[in-house]
Amino acid sequence: MVTHTQLDPLTLSERVRRHVVTMVYEAQSGHIGGSLSATDIMSVLYTRILRVDPQRPDWADRDRFILSKGHCTPVQYATLAEMGYFPVEELRTFRKKGTRLQGHSILGKPPGVENSAGALGMGLSFGLGIALGRDFRGQDFHVYVLMGDGEQNEGQVWEAAMAVANYNLERIVAIVDRNHIQNDDFTANQMAIDPIDEKYRAFGWTVRSGIDGHNLKDVEEALTWARDHRGGPACLVFETVKGKGVSIFENNPGFHGAAPNAEQYAQAMRELGGEG
Amino acid sequence: MTMTAPASAATREALGPTLIRLVQEGMDIAVVDADLGKSTTAQKFRAEYPERFFELGAAEQNMMSVAAGLSTMGFTVFASTFAVFAEHAYDQLRMSIAQPNLNVKVVVSHGGVSVGEDGASAQSVEDIALFSSLVPFRVLVPADLAETVACLEVAARTPGPFMIRTGRSKVSAIYPDGSHFQLGKASRLREGSDVTIIAIGLMVERALAAASTLASEGIEARVLNMASVRPLDTAALEAAAGETGAIVVAEEHLTHSGLGAMCAQHLVMHRPVPMEFVGVQNRYGESGTSNELLEIMGLTPEGIVAATKRVLTRKG
Numbered sequence: 001m002v003t004h005t006q007l008d009p010l011t012l013s014e015r016v017r018r019h020v021v022t023m024v025y026e027a028q029s030g031h032i033g034g035s036l037s038a039t040d041i042m043s044v045l046y047t048r049i050l051r052v053d054p055q056r057p058d059w060a061d062r063d064r065f066i067l068s069k070g071h072c073t074p075v076q077y078a079t080l081a082e083m084g085y086f087p088v089e090e091l092r093t094f095r096k097k098g099t100r101l102q103g104h105s106i107l108g109k110p111p112g113v114e115n116s117a118g119a120l121g122m123g124l125s126f127g128l129g130i131a132l133g134r135d136f137r138g139q140d141f142h143v144y145v146l147m148g149d150g151e152q153n154e155g156q157v158w159e160a161a162m163a164v165a166n167y168n169l170e171r172i173v174a175i176v177d178r179n180h181i182q183n184d185d186f187t188a189n190q191m192a193i194d195p196i197d198e199k200y201r202a203f204g205w206t207v208r209s210g211i212d213g214h215n216l217k218d219v220e221e222a223l224t225w226a227r228d229h230r231g232g233p234a235c236l237v238f239e240t241v242k243g244k245g246v247s248i249f250e251n252n253p254g255f256h257g258a259a260p261n262a263e264q265y266a267q268a269m270r271e272l273g274g275e276g
Numbered sequence: 277m278t279m280t281a282p283a284s285a286a287t288r289e290a291l292g293p294t295l296i297r298l299v300q301e302g303m304d305i306a307v308v309d310a311d312l313g314k315s316t317t318a319q320k321f322r323a324e325y326p327e328r329f330f331e332l333g334a335a336e337q338n339m340m341s342v343a344a345g346l347s348t349m350g351f352t353v354f355a356s357t358f359a360v361f362a363e364h365a366y367d368q369l370r371m372s373i374a375q376p377n378l379n380v381k382v383v384v385s386h387g388g389v390s391v392g393e394d395g396a397s398a399q400s401v402e403d404i405a406l407f408s409s410l411v412p413f414r415v416l417v418p419a420d421l422a423e424t425v426a427c428l429e430v431a432a433r434t435p436g437p438f439m440i441r442t443g444r445s446k447v448s449a450i451y452p453d454g455s456h457f458q459l460g461k462a463s464r465l466r467e468g469s470d471v472t473i474i475a476i477g478l479m480v481e482r483a484l485a486a487a488s489t490l491a492s493e494g495i496e497a498r499v500l501n502m503a504s505v506r507p508l509d510t511a512a513l514e515a516a517a518g519e520t521g522a523i524v525v526a527e528e529h530l531t532h533s534g535l536g537a538m539c540a541q542h543l544v545m546h547r548p549v550p551m552e553f554v555g556v557q558n559r560y561g562e563s564g565t566s567n568e569l570l571e572i573m574g575l576t577p578e579g580i581v582a583a584t585k586r587v588l589t590r591k592g
Contacts, residue, residue, distance in 0.1 A: 107348075107376035114348075116376045119367050122341040126372060129345020132330055133306065137349065156368070159338035166333070 009216045012082055013043035017245045018274040019078035019091050025265040027095035030103065033255045034148060035075035037179035037213070037240040041146065042079045044219045049227055051141060054084035057111035063141045064130050066115050068123020069148035069177065070105040071257065076113065077101050085112040121154025123147060124174060128164050131172045142171045142227060150182025152193045158203070164233045165204025173226040174200065174235040177213065179242040181253050200235040213238030246271050283449050287442040287477075288385040290424035292320025295354060298432050299325055305432065306351035308332055310339045315444075316356040316385045336361050340368035340382075347378040352432055358391075359384035359400035359441060366406060373437050374410040380438075381431045382407070387417070387441040388528030389561040389569040390478060399561035399569070405533035407439035408506050414459065415506040417441045417527075417535075419480035420450045423503060426457035434459065443528075445566040447478045450501075460504050462512035468496035471584055471591070472516035472523050476502050476535055479526040479554070479575060486580035497584060505535050510542050517547035522591040524552045524583045528575055531555035550590035552583040 016039050024030035046052070050063045067076050074094065081088045086100075090110070093099035100110045104118030115126050127145040134141060151157060164172055176196055180187050187193055197209035206229060211222045219238065226234040242256070243249025246268040249260075260268060295318075299305050311334040313319035322329040330346070332339045336357055343355040355362075362369070362384045373380045384407075389399045407415050416431065416438065418424040424442055431438040450465065465480070466487050475483035480501045487497040498520055500512060516523060523543070525536035531553040540551055556573050570576060 107378075115345075116371055119371050121337075122368060122372050125338045125341030125368075126345040128338075129308075129342035129347075130349060131345075132342070133346045133349025133351060136306070136327060156335075156337040156341070159333075159335035160341075163332050163335065163338055163342070 007047050009043040009047045012047055013039050015082050016078040018272050020074040021268045023074045023091055023094040024259050028259045029095055030074050031071040031257050033242040034072045036244045037242045038075050038177045040214045040219055042075050046079050046083050048220050049223045061141050064114050064143045066123045066127045066145040067105055068145050069151055070117020073105055080112040086110045120151040121156035124160035128160055131169050144173045146175045149178045149187050153191050161203045168232050170230050172233050176237045177240050178237050179240040181242040183256055185253050197237050205233050205235045207235040209237035211238050213240035214244055284446040285421040286446050287424040289317055290421055291383055292317035294425050294428045295321045296324045304351055306346050306353050308339050308343045308355045310336045310357045312357050318356045336365040337368050340365040341372040343380045344372035344378050347380050353380045356383040358386040359403040374412055377412045377436055379435055383440045385442045386444045389573055390445045390566040392566040393563050395563040396560040401530045401556045404529045412436055414438045416503055417476040417505055418503045419501050420447050422451040422453050422455045426455055430457050430459055443478055448481045460507040460509055462500045462502050462509040465501055466499040468498035469520055470496045472498040472520045474500045474502050475526040477528050482577045483526055485577035489581050514547045517543050517549040522550045522587045524587055526554040526580050529555050550587050552587040554579050554583045
């Protein structure tokens with residue numbers, strides 16, 4: 001496996017959390033909750049799992065990470081910057097005029113962003129297209145697609161889940177960030193999406209669910225299993241906490257897409273061990 | 277594989293054989309399909325190159341995003357379905373393909389009301405408007421089989437997204453086999469100085485028939501085939517306005533949002549002249565034969581003749 005970082009997942013996740021909160025605070029817009037719920041998954045992926053080289057973002061044999069829940073750009077940009085894809089200082093331009101760090105993902109902007117996203121439900125299909133092309137070319141990289149739990153409402157997710165299983169593809173991993181909150185409210189109040197794991201199983205995937213998405217050891221163990229799984233596609237459903245790491249954001253539907261005020265920002269940074 | 281254009285053939289028949297030839301010529305093409313490969317003729321490609329063909333079932337949204345992902349692996353990707361079902365995947369066309377400007381060619385067959393018996397749900401009267409609203413998309417509406425072959429080849433060899441609209445019903449051959457198509461260039465099929473008839477798709481042969489009728493009455497109509505809807509041949513458009521002083525646009529599409537509207541927008545800024553629009557007038561289709569539907573909608577040589585006479589009464 002090739003990763004090119006001295007960072008460990010814990011250090012990366014701590015830095016990324018502070019970046020996420022600061023980026024959204026300074027932009028006074030952006031999605032904190034779903035970024036913080038995915039931070040530990042992302043940190044393990046980039047430090048322990050993905051075969052990537054931040055100096056060669058176009059390397060043909062790199063693993064592809066597809067952020068399907070494209071509103072969670074704060075965690076993606078912060079992770080990519082800390083990994084060395086672009087300068088950390090650029091994070092301050094998030095959502096500002098002229099920035100490469102657009103509110104929702106744009107393919108190639110900044111380097112390391114593999115897909116355009118923002119409208120939910122398309123990432124698994126996009127990853128499927130990459131995986132089909134990869135197998136035709138005889139390449140062996142992995143495709144990882146990170147989706148939200150609210151995103152599982154989208155019909156296209158299930159079109160893609162069916163098609164991935166139809167081709168019995170290997171080295172494609174669907175990751176669900178099960179943080180139990182979507183745009184308007186708790187997922188349970190919006191749509192009956194459970195059981196997510198049984199749905200993917202019924203579609204032909206091998207699934208591991210109930211994994212603590214904030215226990216870095218468990219996350220690494222699960223992602224390693226998924227990476228090494230053969231014989232068909234693998235799905236991981238991580239149990240996470242929306243807004244993880246900041247008490248006033250945690251499990252709070254009010255912080256899906258809202259920015260903190262100065263007082264909330266100061267408290268958040270204190271809780272995250274940074275200056276506030 | 278070479279295609280010999282039958283005197284009368286449906287433009288949809290160009291797809292499979294043309295893509296087979298392009299792969300034979302060394303192009304790195306992948307084809308995605310949503311359970312309509314028999315009708316779009318993509319299945320012919322599957323028979324020849326099964327490893328380059330990806331069946332995705334009746335799931336157009338997934339198909340369009342898969343096409344986008346495939347294109348990032350270096351393929352020139354062709355996605356085909358009926359025009360109305362491509363509309364089903366509009367956000368995928370927009371976000372997965374158009375916004376990142378990926379190399380996907382969307383071939384929509386069964387365009388327009390000439391689909392016939394299947395009725396309103398199967399008849400796309402808005403597809404040109406929708407695809408023309410996807411910023412980087414080039415939109416091509418060829419008039420016959422030979423031109424469709426040429427359009428497919430130009431699309432395949434030009435980076436970025438394209439939409440090519442083909443039809444289900446047979447149309448007469450207008451161009452000889454092996455004809456070339458130039459992006460952004462209208463083709464002048466008849467000279468005339470009294471009025472210009474601009475047409476696309478199956479309306480081109482109807483425009484030529486209308487021009488013959490008009491000639492017998494002493495009216496000389498220029499006929500332009502504007503197969504390249506986007507980019508539009510604005511030079512030909514302005515020349516037509518300047519040299520003939522009146523324009524009729526004929527298309528198998530809603531008049532308020534199709535080629536006519538785009539031509540009018542350009543001309544009103546640069547060379548305003550009286551115009552008339554032959555097309556679908558703010559309605560949906562219905563069941564009937566292809567010809568019956570075209571008659572119901574006024575998409576006939578007679579309809580073009582009448583519109584031409586109307587516009588001439590307003591010509592300065």
